[in-house]
């Protein structure tokens with residue numbers, strides 16, 4: 001078992017309450033920019049959650065850079081930063097500064113190092129000088145950027161983003177895309193924002209918990225569109 005930079009999924013099944021949520025074949029993910037698309041309820045969040053142990057598969061195994069997610073969950077979570085779809089679910093502390101400090105404290109960093117990292121990450125995400133602000137009174141876009149800044153300040157090697165641009169207005173979506181683009185981390189992003197996939201290396205299409213396509217963005221988006229159109233045609237004919 002080497003520390004090769006890859007996320008490896010052994011054939012993965014997730015079941016809950018007798019229902020199959022995910023049934024994905026073995027996959028090896030090594031690319032820098034990987035997208036995950038599919039209809040509401042197709043299993044995108046469930047798959048992302050398997051990557052850092054938030055969901056434990058019923059069968060199969062996930063390895064991140066050689067680490068078994070189920071056994072080395074803490075080490076995997078240091079490596080894999082997870083940004084939730086709902087920033088409100090991620091933001092726990094009353095102020096921006098306290099929120100930034102929470103994860104950095106957990107890393108065992110000294111106060112001055114925490115302050116420096118927090119300030120740098122806030123500036124990177126357009127939130128400089130906002131440490132005293134109430135985290136819960138930020139706008140939706142600011143909350144998203146705060147959630148990202150918190151995770152990135154912890155310097156993960158892989159960033160998992162669940163619908164990072166949902167609920168953002170057009171300028172907010174564009175701003176977030178521009179912020180994500182230069183990041184050196186490997187990104188794995190579930191999204192309905194197909195423009196976000198521009199320049200991605202690989203896109204997985206999930207449908208009903210199964211892998212429908214695995215291709216570069218253009219081909220994958222075409223496969224997704226064809227799937228949607230086939231469903232619509234079947235519905236119209238019924």
Ligand SMILES: Nc1ncnc2c1ncn2[C@@H]1O[C@H](COP(=O)(O)OP(=O)(O)OP(=O)(O)O)[C@@H](O)[C@H]1O
Nearest residue numbers: 016017021038039040041042043044045046047190
């Ligand atoms: N813990 C759970 N118990 C039972 N069902 C679950 C659980 N978690 C998710 N599901 C169901 O699994 C399916 C896939 O959900 P998931 O959130 O992964 O979809 P998604 O593709 O991320 O959807 P969306 O685009 O709406 O965010 C849904 O039908 C959901 O209701």
